Amino acid sequence: MLEYDQYIYAAFGAGLFQNRGVYRRPHSNLIKSIENNEIDLREFSLEQNYPNPFNPSTKIRFTIPASSLNPFSKGEGTLVTLKVYDVLGNEVATLVNEEKPAGVYEVEFSTGSFGDASNLPSGVYFYRMTSGNYSETKKMILLR
Structure with a gap:
């Protein structure tokens, strides 16, 4: 993986991935944070x-x-x-x-x-x- 100029590049070769190549995605398409919305119902x-x-x-x-x-x-x-x-x-x-x-x-x-x-x-x-x-x-x- 490589990050350059507001894009993330990922290269896939042999192995688990059948499609080989380089994928490019802008930062805006990535998850920036994950919020924990679990409710703790163990106490008042x-x-x-x-x-x-x-x-x-x-x-x-x-x-x-x-x-x-x-x-x-x-x-x-x-x-x-x-x-x-x-x-x-x-x-x-x-x-x-x-x-x-x-x-x-x-x-x-x-x-x-x-x-x-x-x-x-x-x-x-x-x-x-x-x-x-x-x-x-x-x-x-x-x-x-």
């Missing part, structure tokens, strides 16, 4: 909201582990709650409160006219995911 996780700070909306992703690895699973799903609190600890929104099967989920928290945050002032808020003994809290900022 709560990701940082995006964007943060936000206005008018933000997304929150979380992962629920597979039932066989999840001590809080009751049959096919796991009871999960995801709530938003102000800095005084007052609950301002419930985004999730239901049984969910293992997987990766994304919910939106919005300041639109019908969103959960429509009457909230600018400031720091916390969101907390709980399931059984698992609990994790993250901080987010709303800018009006």
